[in-house]
Amino acid sequence: MTAVPDRFGRPLRNLRLSVTDRCNLRCQYCMPEEDYVWLPKANVLTFEEMARLVDVFSSLGVDKVRLTGGEPLLRSDLPVLVRMLAAKPAIRDIALTTNGVLLKDHAVALREAGLQRVTVSLDTLDRATFRLLSRRDDLPRVLDGIAAASAAGFTGTKLDTVVIAGVNDGELPALVDFARANGSEIRFIEYMDVGGATHWRMDRVVTRARMLQQLTAAFGPIREIPRSDSAPAERFELADGTTFGIIASVTRPFCGTCDRARLTADGMWFTCLYATTGADLRELARSGADNAALARAIATTWTGRTDRGAEVRAGLPDRTPLADQAMLRSSPHLEMHTRGG
Ligand code: SAM
Ligand code: SF4
Ligand code: SF4
DSSP states (O other), rough: OOOBBOOTTBBBEEEEOOSSSOSSSTTTTOOOOOOSOOGGGGSSSSHHHHHHHHHHHHTTTEEEEEEESSGGSSSSTTHHHHHHHHTTTTTEEEEEEETTTTHHHHHHHHHHHHOOOEEOOOOSOHHHHHHHHHHSSHHHHHHHHHHHHTTTTTSEEEEEEOOOOOOTTTTTTHHHHHHHHTTTTEEEEEEEOTTTTTTTTGBBBBBBBHHHHHHHHHHHHEEOOOOOOOSEEEEEEETTSOOEEOOOOOTTTTTGGGOOOOTTSSSSSEEEETTTTOHHHHHHTTTOOOOHHHHHHHHHHHHHHOOHHHHHHOSSSOOOOOOOOHHHOOOOGSSSSHHHH
């Protein structure tokens, strides 16, 4: 399938589908506030509506879907949606990003439904740091979830760590060791100034360069693996063959190859993580538009796409959080937990 290209020739290939804006953690870098404005329940798409939109996206080139949120495992019966998507021959990859808290309960059902890959967010191996970072005491459940994913037969599991100066930046080697022992690959993410990250400051970002310095000091020489796709992570290899990734969205943005778009649980479609406006596909779908009309609307938006949000942010002389609390309360779609990471 030839994917629709945007103005810079970037194909529409990758859809991040947020199935809920709710979350059972309160990560400092994503949901640091005491309370939030939630999407009205009536606006949240049914699985049938999501599956229909996935069909329309796949007719334009999307062949990879990642389920995300909020915390996607809070959405009841998620395996039902996975099964619906897995039955679509045009979708060749279905993945899930989860905080892992509920993974133990759902790993087998998700696997049986046809989920291919799991990414679990794991910021620390220290229970007190986990509590500080997420405001919940759930590290043991996350670790059980990771083990349950392997036991259910998932391979190629990725573990994602947002690295924050002074919080978990001393743990990089331990996290590499943990992932190696677990047969997973760890990816270190630079703390981003996305919507919701109201406590973001440049001096809390641990840069790719500092991560590599720390890992070289711990493990010796590190080889960069040449890139072969549009994935956001750069991959590296230690002398013993262990691999890990770095997602350097702040200091080395990768907008040039970005084929990703995000659909919120209520059907707002954003063509960039930093986009301040999106297209209301729920409204269009519920107003009686047929698939051809939906496809035309999506193709028109994508062909006009010029987003390069992280590169624009990187060029700002004095970088501060994208949105303050008042903006987020009036536009909850700006939140990372709403548009899906
Ligand atoms: N709740 C699930 C989870 O945490 O895996 C899925 C949704 S979460 C929004 C998706 C990803 O976004 C997570 O890996 C999280 O670490 C990342 N994320 C959220 N805020 C971020 C920030 N300010 N900088 C970098 N990554 C962030
Ligand atoms: Fe943390 Fe993910 Fe929840 Fe955000 S959506 S608070 S990153 S678990
Ligand atoms: Fe893609 Fe926007 Fe992220 Fe750049 S900032 S990689 S264009 S989603």
